[in-house]
Amino acid sequence: MxxxxxxxxxxxxVGGSEEPTLMEMSVAGRRSWSLPPLDVPEVDLALPEQAESALPLPEVSEHDLVMHYTRLSHRNxxxxxxxxxxxSCTMKYNPKICDWAAEYPGFRDLHPATPESSSQGALAVLVEAERFLCEITGMDRATFQPPAGASGELTGLLIMRAYHEDKGEHRTKILIPDAAHGTNPASVTLGGYETVEVPSNSRGMVDVDALRALLDDQVAGLMITNPNTLGLFEADIIEVADAVHEAGGLVYYDGANLNAIMGIAKPGMMGFDIVHSNLHKTFATPHGGGGPGAGPVAVHDHLVAFLPGPLPEVGPDGVFRWVMPEKSIGRVHGKHGNFGVVLRALTYMKALGGDGLRRVSEMAVLNARYLEELIRGPYDLPYEAPCMHxxxxxxxxxxxxxxxxxxxxxxxxxxxxxxxxxxxxxxxxxxxxxxxxxxxxxxxxxxxxxxxxxxxxxxxxxxxxxxxxxxxxxPVGRPDEASAARHLRVSWRDDDD
Ligand SMILES: Cc1ncc(COP(=O)(O)O)c(C=O)c1O
Known part of the structure; x- marks a missing residue:
């Protein structure tokens, strides 16, 4: 079977058979197109000499072309x-209904610079998605501009800076657990802060005493994911958040693991001030290879004024419009973020409903716990606490x-x-x-x-x-990973050996 x-x-x-490149398949004179006879006067485009000389392009039939790319796609x-x-990457199945919604021409063909009077439907989608997201995370307002989790992190850090500076404070450090995802310290550096690592305890969670010892008036905040990157729920999260708040810092939720707790627990009730969600990991959108994604950032009321803008809002007249928050950090995206991803996420939320979303998280956790138990023994399981997703x-x-x-x-x-x-x-x-x-x-x-x-x-x-x-x-065996990374060859050259 x-x-x-x-x-x-x-x-x-299977078996590592080498596919010929299109250049190797090329036969002089073979074409994948045909044009009707010219029935308008010919024009001399006066092209430069280089453009007139034959370019080394593959000459293949349409069928050759389709077979070539289809075969390549089957190797992925x-x-x-x-x-x-x-x-950590959450390569979950993306229900096809989400793509169906994103393909709807009225949304798909809408230019991001369309004036608000002609894009009322799209603004309504953003407003509704924001309402759902705030309900799920327990926050008050959100921006959909950040196009990925990592840019959500940077946005959150810029909000932290704006918040502290508004109070006349210049804080320099961000605390991050030692198990954190690589984007966390990278965002901290990009945001102009210094990373201070918080050690984990023997349970695989933040060591609260060690955290307290690191807190001072230079700490702008803590960035942490829950469940953490070991797949464990941070049992002391309320104590952790309280400690950071007592030192005047803010607490940032890296929501890349929100898919474990949807409909069960809300980061907004765990003491988090700023929350990003990876829509592409929690609410379905095909991702990988760097995008596209969406890392909306949600905040509590005391930080709404600093959110990137403009934000979509609906007035008492029922008309949707863009509004710039009072002390906004400005734009973090050229337009309004990856709208197609937000639309897919909203479709996913509406198709499943509150109970369905909760069930998604429950099933994700159940599958992980089941598999963990099955492989216990031959594989070491370094932490005792039951895993999440x-x-x-x-x-x-x-x-x-x-x-x-x-x-x-x-x-x-x-x-x-x-x-x-x-x-x-x-x-x-x-x-x-x-x-x-x-x-x-x-x-x-x-x-x-x-x-x-x-x-x-x-x-x-x-x-x-x-x-x-x-x-x-x-199709490919075990490559020399160092060479593959350092001497990446992605294009064909006729002098390739
Ligand atoms: C825990 C954690 N934080 C942050 C990120 C970054 O998200 P993105 O890849 O959307 O930038 C990831 C991505 O896998 C993650 O697992």
Whole structure:
């Protein structure tokens, strides 16, 4: 029986066969187009000599072209092909109804600079999406301008700066847990602050005493995600938020993991002042490869005046308009953010309703906890607390006993038709495997994934070399990752060897 998770093993391209490039397929005179005979006077465009000389372009038929790109697309792994348990990235299934809504011509073809009088429908979408998002997060107002989580983080930090400066304070430091996602310290640096790392305790959560010791009048705020990047709910979050507030700082919620608590807990009630949500990870939009996404930032009333603007609002006359907040930090996006992503998110929210959204989170957590239990034993599970929507396992013992590393395990998993989990993150876990199954994977897929992971652990004991060589059944084997990153070749040149 084919594995529910997999496609690679059954792909016609399995085995590493090299696809010819379009240039290699080229045959002189072959065309993928035909034009009717000229029935208007010919014009001499007086092109420069270089443009007249034959350019080295591929000459292929339309069918060749379609086959080429379709074959290439089949070599990619995607959420629509199999289980994609890439922890932290939340590669969840995106219901097709969301794309259907985003394809609606009245929205799709609307230019972002259309005056408000001609874009009332789009403004209504933004206002409604903001209302839903504020309800889910427990906040008061939100901007949809930030086009990704990381830019939400930067926006939040700029709001913090504006807030403190408005009070006549110039604070210089932001606290971040040692398990934080890489974008957190990067945003802090970009926002002109210094990162101060807060250690985690043995439970994998913020060490409250260590946090207190770091607080002073230079701390502008704390940036933290909950559940954290170990997949654990920060049980002391209220105490943590209170401590930061007592020192005059603000508390920022990195909402990349909001998909674990939707409809169950609200960051706005945990003491957070600023909350970003990754719409592309929580409410469905295909993402990966850098975008497109949406990282709306929501705040409590005391920070609304600083939000990026303009913000969409509806007046007492029922007319929608753009309004600039009084002390706005200005724009953080050329126009109004990635509207198509917001529209998909609103469609997702409305299609599922409040109960449905809660169920999404419950299923995401259930799947992660189920899988974690199935692989306990051969894989180390460094923290005791039950996981939320993702968990971090470790291949520390397997490495010690058999020389098999986390990288070998995930490459072998690709041979079984699953996407690799995230590896070597968070940095505080040795040989980390960060696994996020997501809510739509079935019981059968969870069982198949566990079975594959257990079989790999068994192979580590009997034939570790087989795992060092994996993957052997994917279109591309194990590349030299350093060279692939440093000497990336993405274009064809006729002098390529
Ligand atoms: C915990 C956490 N924070 C922030 C981000 C950044 O979000 P984005 O990729 O949308 O910039 C991610 C992305 O995976 C994340 O997992």
């Amino acid at each position: 084919p594995r529910p998770g997999g496609s690679a093993a059954s792909s016609p391209l 792994f995607s959420v629509d092909l199999g289980a994609y348990p890439l922890g 993702e968990f971090v396992a470790s291949a520390k013992t397997l490495k010690r006993d058999t020389g098999t590393r986390a990288m070998d395990i995930v490459k072998a998993l690709m041979d079984e038709g699953f996407h690799a989990p995230t590896v070597y993150f968070p940095l505080i876990v040795e040989e980390a495997l960060m696994i996020e199954p997501t809510e739509t994977q079935s019981l059968q897929t969870m069982d198949a994934l566990a079975e594959a992971l257990l079989a790999i652990a068994a192979t580590a004991g009997t034939d570790p070399d087989a795992l060092h060589a994996a993957p052997v059944r994917t």
